[in-house]
C-alpha cells in the first residue's frame with residue numbers, strides 16, 4: 001500500500017509543491033488548490049461511492065462561512081479551521097442520513113442536493129439584516145463576511161499564512177487528503193463503497209448496510225469540501241453567498257467530468273486546468289467565460305469521454321507498448337484491470 | 343436434530359397492485375434439506391425468494407427464520423442471519439474482478455486474512471481460479487452464474503436460495519453446478535428454483551410446486567413427477 005499509493009503521491013506531490021510557485025504566481029495557485037480539493041471531494045463520493053451530488057458547493061460554502069463566523073467569534077483561526085471541516089461533515093451526515101435511510105433514488109438525490117444549495121444561497125443572500133447575527137459575526141447578505149482572522153503559523157501566531165506559505169499549506173493538505181483517500185479506498189470500507197457503486201443490490205445481499213456506508217462517505221466528502229472552503233476563505237479573506245451559487249456547483253461537476261470521474265487524480269487535474277483557464281479568460285472580455293467552459297465540457301465529453309486524466313494514462317501505456325526499449329515495462333496485456341484506482 | 347424447521351412461511355402474500363404474486367404460501371424447510379421449487383412462469387417462485395431475503399416486504403403472512411420473525415427486515419439484515427441468494431437475473435459487480443466480487447462477500451464477516459483464504463478456496467472449488475483477475479463484465483453468462491454462486495458461498499450462509507442456477511449453462515457447466523450443489527448441501531440447506539426438469543431429477547429429493555401464488559403440491563420427486571395436477575398446470579408440457 002505504501003509503495004503503490006503513498007509513495008507515488010509523495011514523489012510527485014512534494015517536488016510539485018516547490019516547482020509550481022516558480023512557474024505560476026502563488027496567489028493563483030492557492031485558489032486552484034482549493035478548487036482541486038473541492039473537485040477531489042466530489043470525485044470521491046461520485047466516482048467511488050456512486051453518489052451524484054449537485055450540491056457539493058453547499059459544503060464548500062458551509063466550510064467557508066463556518067470558518068469566517070468562528071474566526072470572528074473566537075478571534076483566532078486554528079479552532080475555526082477544524083470547525084470548518086466539522087460543520088459540513090455533521091450537516092452532511094444528518095442530511096445524508098435522511099436521504100439514504102429514506103432510500104431516495106439517485107436522480108432525486110441529485111435534485112434534493114441542488115435544492116439544498118439553492119436554499120442556502122437564497123438564505124445567505126437575504127441575511128443582510130441586523131437579526132442575522134451569530135455572536136460577533138453578521139452574515140451580511142450578499143456582501144458576505146469580511147475581516148476575520150486568517151490562519152497563522154501554529155507556533156508563531158504573529159505570522160500569517162498568505163501567498164506562498166498559504167499555498168504550501170493548501171497544497172500539502174491536498175496531497176495529504178489525496179493519500180488518505182487512496183488508503184481509504186484500499187481498506188475494506190473503501191472497497192465495499194466501490195462495490196456499492198457497482199451494484200447496490202448485491203452489496204446489500206452480501207450484508208452491507210448501504211445506507212450507513214453511503215451516509216459516511218457523503219459526510220467524508222463534505223468534510224473535504226469544507227476544508228476546501230476554509231482554504232478559500234483564507235485566500236479570499238472574505239466569504240460571500242456566491243460560494244453557494246448554482247454556477248459553482250455546476251463548475252465542480254464539470255471539473256470532475258472533464259478531469260475524469262472514477263479516478264482521484266482526474267478531478268484534481270480537471271479543476272486545475274479549468275480553474276486556470278477561467279482565470280485567464282477572466283483577464284479578457286472578448287468571449288464569455290461560461291460559454292468557453294461549456295464548449296470545453298462538450299468537447300471533453302465527445303472527444304475524451306473518460307476524462308483528461310484517464311486518457312493521458314492510456315496514452316502513456318500506448319506509448320510504452322510501442323517503445324521497443326521499454327518492452328520490459330509493458331503491462332501484462334489482456335488482463336485489463338480498469339485504471340479505476342489511479 | 344437434523345429435522346428442525348429452519349425456514350417457515352405462513353399465509354405469505356405479496357400483492358402488486360391487483361396481482362397476487364403470492365396468495366398464501368405455507369412452506370417449511372428443515373435443516374440441511376435440499377428442496378426444489380418448480381412451477382410455471384409467473385407462479386411466484388422468484389417473488390417468494392425475494393420476500394424471504396428481504397428484497398420485498400410481504401403484504402400478508404409471516405416468515406420465520408430459525409425462530410425469528412423476519413418480515414420487514416432489510417436485505418442486509420437477512421443476509422447477516424446467514425442467508426445467501428443467487429438471483430434469477432445475475433446480480434454481480436460488473437466493473438470489479440472475480441476475486442474482488444468474492445472478497446467483498448467474504449470480508450463482510452471475516453478478517454482480511456480469513457477472507458483471502460476463503461476466496462482462494464471457493465475459486466478452487468468452482469474451478470474459476472484462472473478467472474480471478476477478470477472483470478465480471480467480460481465473462482460469458484455461464485461463468486457469471488458460477489461467480490455469482492461463488493459470491494453467495496463466500497458469505498458462508500447456512501441457507502442458500504438459488505434462482506435458476508442452471509439457466510444458460512452448457513452441459514459441462516451443469517455437471518459442475520450439480521457437483522457443487524451436492525457439495526454445498528453437506529453443510530447448508532438449499533432451495534433451488536429450476537425449470538429444467540432433467541436438472542431437477544438429478545438433484546431433487548423433495549419438490550414443492552408453486553401455481554398462481556400457492557403451493558400446489560409438496561412431495562418427493564417421483565410423486566410430483568407422476569402427479570396429474572402438476573402435468574395440468576404445465577399445460578401439457580412434459581414434466
Ligand SMILES: Nc1ncnc2c1ncn2[C@@H]1O[C@H](COP(=O)(O)OP(=O)(O)OP(=O)(O)O)[C@@H](O)[C@H]1O
Nearest residue numbers: 358361363381382383384385386387388389390430
Ligand atoms: N415488481 C413487480 N411488480 C408487479 N408485478 C410483479 C412484480 N414482480 C413480479 N410480478 C408478478 O408476479 C407474478 C409472479 O412473478 P415471479 O417472478 O415470482 O414468477 P416466477 O415463478 O419466478 O416466474 P419465472 O419462472 O418466469 O421466473 C407474475 O405475474 C409477475 O408478473
Ligand SMILES: [Mg+2]
Nearest residue numbers: 387388389430
Ligand atoms: Mg422467477
